[in-house]
Amino acid sequence: MALRLADLLADPTLDLRLVDGAAAALARTIRWVAVTELADPRPFLSGGELVLTTGLRQRSAAAQREFVARIAERDVVGVGFGIGLTHKAVPVATLAEARRRGLPVLEIPYSTPFIAVDQFVADRILEEQYGRFHDLLDEYDTLARSLLSGRGLGALVDSLQQILGAPVMVLDQQAHILAAAPGAPAAAPWPVEEILAGGAAGLTATPVLVEETVVAHLCCRTPRRSADVLPYAVALVGLELARRQAVLAGQRQLVGQVLEDVIRGGITAAEAERRLATFGIQVAAGHAVLVGTADPAGDLPVRLTGVPQLPGAITAVVDECLVAVLTPGQDPRRAALLLLDQLGRSGSGARVGIGGRRAGVAGLRWSYYEAFEAMSRGPGVNDRERMSLTGLLLASEDVPLRDLAEDLLRPLREFDARHGGALVRTLREYLDANGSVATVAERLIVHRNTVRYRVEQIESLTGRSLSSTADRVQLWLALAATRLGTP
Secondary structure, X not given: OOOEHHHHHHOOOOXXXXXXXXXXXXXXXXXXXXXXXXXXXXHHOOOOEEEEXXXXXXXXXXXXXHHHHHHHHOOOOEEEEEOOOOOOOOOHHHHHHHHHHOOOEEEEOOOOOHHHHHHHHHHHHHHHHHXXXXXXXXXXXXXXXXXXXXXXXXXXXXXXXXXXXOOEEEEEOOOOEEEEOOOOXXXXXXXXXXXXXXXXXXXXXXXXXXXXXXXXEEEEOOOOXXXXXXXXXXXXXXXXXXXXXXXXXXXXXXXHHHHHHHHHOOOOHHHHHHHHHOOOOOHHHOEEEEEEEEEEOOOHHHHHHOOOOOOOEEEEEEOOEEEEEEOOOOOHHHHHHHHHHHHHOOEEEEEEEEOOXXXXXXXXXXXXXXXXXXXXXXXXXXXXXXXXXHHHHHHOOOOOHHHHHHHHHHHHHHHHHXXXXXXXXXXXXXXXXXXXXXXXXXXXXOOHHHHHXXXXXXXXXXXXXXXXXHHHHHHHHHHHHOOOOOO
């Protein structure tokens, strides 16, 4: 309990007497004692002190009034005036100015040394701090036990609310509630920026970091008590979220292994159904698949395992892509937009493809191929299109199409790099225009003879004839296979 002026007056060993001051002023909390005989002690006061003086430099009424006015500017709690040395009684000017400033004045008898008052205050403050330290350890223990109780984050938030006496909740980076204690604000997708600005229902938010990255915010109203427990609570929330991330990363790797086998057709349908069911994927119900990725700022597979869980989905990392198997009834586009936002935090150029909702192991595989082909069309959310044989070829890692494509197009890319040419672009436009030289010339804004010359260069460098249907197919597949790479 905080030390008040009334506590000093109530102690018989100090023998202090209230000379002037309202009763309400006696409830003021004493932060420390400042003993001074300076005419202007303001540089050495920070607020909350009980100022003790014998008035050594306060010989005139003007000096006495000026002293009180100066210390009042520093928001001190009162004046303790020692009598029997410089002054036989508290000066009238001191009392008048103190009354005007609203400062209580305590008379300290000659028999009570200032050090006794100082010691009393120091002992009580130390006792209070020790008591608070003991209570803080108990609160730490309560929070830790709550987290380890088996209820995890929910139990931790409940205990923290009881300690603080204020509603508490934990929000992720999309402002979705991860845990909320009873009485916390109703669930709502508030923008985190609004919460941080203090504009959402009077909430304050403290960031929660995992490996130096903000992954959530601990939000609460102004605590009624024990606000100093908050940093420890934030650390515990970080530990729990780090544990969840580790579990999620492990699960994604395990699910990814099963999905790879399903996609490659490496296991029977019965075995696939059994293994998928262990992760909550009942293929008979029908599922839509999302496939997403981004251009990494580091180790992409590692970063993908740290992407927050997509609500209502089973996620896995497959071939440097995050694959999400959506539960029946889940809106694929809404889920895709959320996944796109999450992937955007892992790198640039985030892109997500949406597959159709299909039943069975074959349907799951088909939905993956649709989503993969849609994703390959570029950044953003891409809806599925009618699946083609080309799409199946591009979606299968068993066919080394991309490697073959790179070998076929390498001479053209090297020529363009050396000479600032546009052979690859000309080839793409030529194939899209079904071999129309006039159309290509118009699109590229060049002369038709320039197009014919470039076609001859393409045929010479690749060893393929653009008048041959088979060679055209090979070149078109090569361009399609490298669509995610450098054009």
